[in-house]
Amino acid sequence: MASSSDKHLNPLSAAGVLISLGIIYGDIGTSPIYTFRFIVGNHIITEDLIYGGLSCVIWTLTLITTIKYVYLALNADNKGEGGIFALYALVRRYKAGWVIFPAIIGCATLISDGFITPAISVTSAIEGLRALNPEISTITIISIVIVILVGLFVFQQFGSGVVGRTFGPVMLVWFAFIAVIGAHHLVQRPEVLKAFNPMYAYDLLVKYPGGFWLLGAIFLCTTGAEALYSDLGHCGKQNIRVGWVFVKVALILSYLGQGAWLLQHQGSRLGGIIPFYEIMPQGILIFGIILATFATIIASQALISGTFTLVNEAMKLKLWPAVRVRYPSQLKGQIYIPAINWILMAGCILVVLIFKESTRMEGAYGLAITFDMLMTTSLLTFYFAKSRNSTFRAILIAVVFVAIEGSFLFSNLSKFSHGGWFTFTIASCFFLMMYVLLRARRLREIHTEFVDLKHYTGMIQDLQADRSVPKDATNLVYLAVADSKRYIDSNIIYSIFKKRPKRADVYWFLHVDTVDAPYTSKYLVDTIIPKKCFFVRLRLGFKTDHRVNLLFNKIIHEMADSGEIDLVSPYPSLHKYSMMSDFKFVIIHSWASSDSEISSFDRFINQGYRLLKDHSLSTEELYGIEAANLEVEKVPIQVGPMAKVKIKRERD
Template sequence: MSDTKNLADGQSTSAQHGHTAISTAGLLIALGIIYGDIGTSPLYVMKAIVPGRITTDLVYGGISCVLWTLTLQTTIKYVLLTLNADNNGEGGIFSLFALVRRRGAWLSAIVIIGGAALLADGIITPPISVSSAIEGLERVYPGLDTVPIVIAILIGLFLLQSFGTQIVGKAFGPIMFLWFSMLAVLGIYGIVQHPEILRAANPYYAYNLLVNTPGGFWLLGAVFLCTTGAEALYSDLGHCGKGNIRISWVFVKSCLLLNYFGQGGWLITQEGQQLAGRNPFYAMMPEWFVLIGIGVATVAAVIASQALITGSFTLVAEAIRLNMWPKVRLNYPTDVKGQLYVPSMNRLLLLGCIAVVLYFRRSEHMEAAYGLAITVTMLMTTMLLAQWLRLRRIARPLVVLFLLVYGLIEGSFLVANLIKFPHGGWVSVAISLCLIAVMYVWLRAYYIKRRLTEFVRIDPYMDALKELSNDETVPKYATHLVFMSSAERQTEIESKIIYSIFQKRPKRADIYWFVHVDTTDEPYTMEYKVTELASNDAFRVTFRLGFRVEQKINLYFRKVVEDLVRNKEVDITSRYESLSKQHVTGDFRFVVLEKFLSVENELPMVEKVVMQAYFYIKQFIASEDKYFGLDTSSVKIEKVPLVITPVRSVDLKRVY
């Protein structure tokens, strides 16, 4: 009775259904979810590249840098290469780490730094996109205070997340199609004013700006803003599929480049003048179109935040699976593949975005801080990708060439972005360091607990379990007693569970169940395995759930019991005589053991700090029964001490 079976016939098939196959709907959802961040970069990139007097070298060189950054960084590295490194259809730096983690423990540090930097710098993405668009209203309404409007829009967007990205994507997709079409048309309008701007496609102009123009190299920090959404694009892979992303990118890149060249064409017509706070994006519009353009840009900027938000949800879910983030509640608003909502992260991002808006207030101040941490993420992704290429048996010289090329490109971007540190870049760095600390503490604490959790063979306790079950002098605790166990081997159980049953308070039950949840690398696995430990007295149930399957252990366990009853493998009728005659089902009670740090410890200093930090953070997080989706009315949370190193000597004298 230990065959592996499907957990639910209907659930796994419905979960598999999604928009990852190439289709019109998939392409529209990709436009709505994936490209918000990178798609709204024309709102602020050229304004950041040309901060003062307009010169030919600055305009041509800036446009050339943008073109080749989008080509080398976004197209080649991410769209063509990195999207292949998917973990059963899922993307993001944590998924990439899951593919290569066996190649060295040091890779854990790489992914923690990269993941934390991506989440931290991303907090600036919604404020800068929305602020850049809303500030266009100042051209029509001078002196308008845009901060309250920006905050109101952000609150509305984050409230939408609980409905799922399927609904958001379907609503946003057509709007983003309109946005990119508008970018292309405006770009063509600007190019017509100065067709020679197309010569900026020559990489010489980029070289000339970086090498020959005074201070030109430091403008790479502004150029980098055109590709900041590339990492979020990879994180959102599971929502749309690589086919839809690649096809839609052809359209998106064409529209972006047309608009950048159009802004360049308008800038050249103003050569020698000061930009003086004007935004080339709005300035090149015909006067009659300005209000329409601001309206569409505002909606697009709202949508721009979506790529970051959905990517953050994916990152957190995968970090939990890798034991690098607290086990917070994950919601799945729809039955469509890839749809995920993390309430705690949604609140954290909203508060972070509001704080950024209140601190910086203006988009130009945010530009000065934006992009520093994301360059670190891209460098970390490059290092992990090199390991993945070696895993795919790509020739070593090609892997070294890849490392050198992208190490040089991203290293240059990082150096250029370092000048942003005193101008607000320290904000994203500070948030990154806090997130790195949480991830490090959680991973280190996991290994400490695993090392010190004592497991014992379960067989020697079966006779004692049967005797306790039949001992009527002990008050019955429950008809069915269910323990959540972390023991991976079927023959073992935590010694703390044995202690809880026999010693802490003898827990007499008719049937004992030991439930273990194994999270697989495949996203949508839904299987279970039952092992009978003692005939009609003790069972072990092992769930194999994919990392994208919602943890509804209460529901799944009921399904398992129904299957066992149907197959006449277990009798769950109450064994109280009066209830048994009525064929009443016995009650089920779950026990979750929650560890606390015992005071009887002599810890090494580092481990002491780690464990104290771990338990401090844990008190702000819902208990594990919430994560497992257990019915709180039938759950007992039992505190057990985590004794790491017993005190070796006590200087205690007996006095007579």
């Protein structure tokens, strides 16, 4: 639907660029607070370390953020939408089964990153108070950080529409501030501009003792790059690209300013000193700390909202257990997922309590996101090879970015025992959960039987005419797995005819299809028996609201207006008052039969699937179907060969 997708494409405008500053650049924009501090670490400050670290940062921002994300990834949009699932939806049409795995690994690692980013960002900002008062205790800083995080997550349920309008201007002030402060120190030591020479980066990684392992800290300068792609639909390609020119200049000036300050302190160690705050004049330090705190809160808010969007997309693709989704404001696309919100809040507080200081959190940061970047690279390579018929470009992307990001990953592996285990464990749990859902769904698809609907149209008409069978409902609506009018689930036929027969005046078979175009909202109606039996197929994008009950209600009224059906109750006592006829929904849940003889692995999958279903939102709650007119049936299906049993009859 062209008109639907067009309205989500944001043309270049000053307002659009400002919005992109607030929504997209928070995470990468606050990285100067801690990145150079972690690069230097406990090393003695030397020219080789300063120039090499600066050069690595400059070229990481150029190669990864600018070339891969701002140029290449933004060209791989799905009707104006970006992100790992938008990219997956683009490439799955080529029938390559493996592409689902980079998508779910990317999703799992992105969400696990949501547990550490707010904690390390806010903690780094609040630790700036030590520049004002070196005696401030760790307990005090932890308490302030936890209060801010709790307030941030509690606020989510009220929506961020009002505050969202202030994000852009605050981040504009932030980037201008760090650029001016950085430039002030740069003009005092202009020799730091030598860091633009990539040979300094090479020397640091190859010749400096242990230099290669500094890549784990250097990588932190680009951890927010994935947001540029994920939030493409909110801001638009051109707004993001123009905004990045300003942001990159501000970031590099901040890093160069810190480098210039470090040149004045060669031969010493940082200890607990934070270069980002040291380059600020004492008179405006408190303003810098407050502004940094607001910037990190904005960065955290954007990441939390992005996590909600990611989980919502995963649910639409049936890769995440169904959970309740709310819409806290009229702002387009804004959603709130209570379960995810409180899990993220608990995780962030746990990170603060376990690691206590941002220097220790650095060990947990970056490992998971490098996996996500590699997954995006694999899908981008496949996309350019298939859709753009550009094999050379695809090979070049694979060679260059797998080499760079593979190096970052290898370096980050050294963080595993220092905190990387935390995000890796969380990501592994999410991946296992999504894999169980994926595998269970495929088992069901393989073993769900479909029958030719035309063989049963006569039986349906005879049942409708059989007055000896009590009428179950005027309109009986089945949610169907089958996606065409030709075939129907054997379970539905079993429910209508082989259990207690269900007679109805009109039968409806309703199939919900999640399609690749993100904002599609269409439906098709096939008439099986005029006025008596219909097959309705809802085609909904993975970013649209799947409010099936409301959508179906709209469909039947449109059909009534066109004369295809009569919505007035057939009962004489109600017909004369023009009362609407009754509808009853039937949802059939299929379960693996205990008579199936399956492998231990598939049995584990089935048990995991049942556990997830027991703790997730039911189908009727997910689709908004009222319990008053609903019947849920459970039907066993064979997911393997029938178990062989032996028994012998004895005769007296």
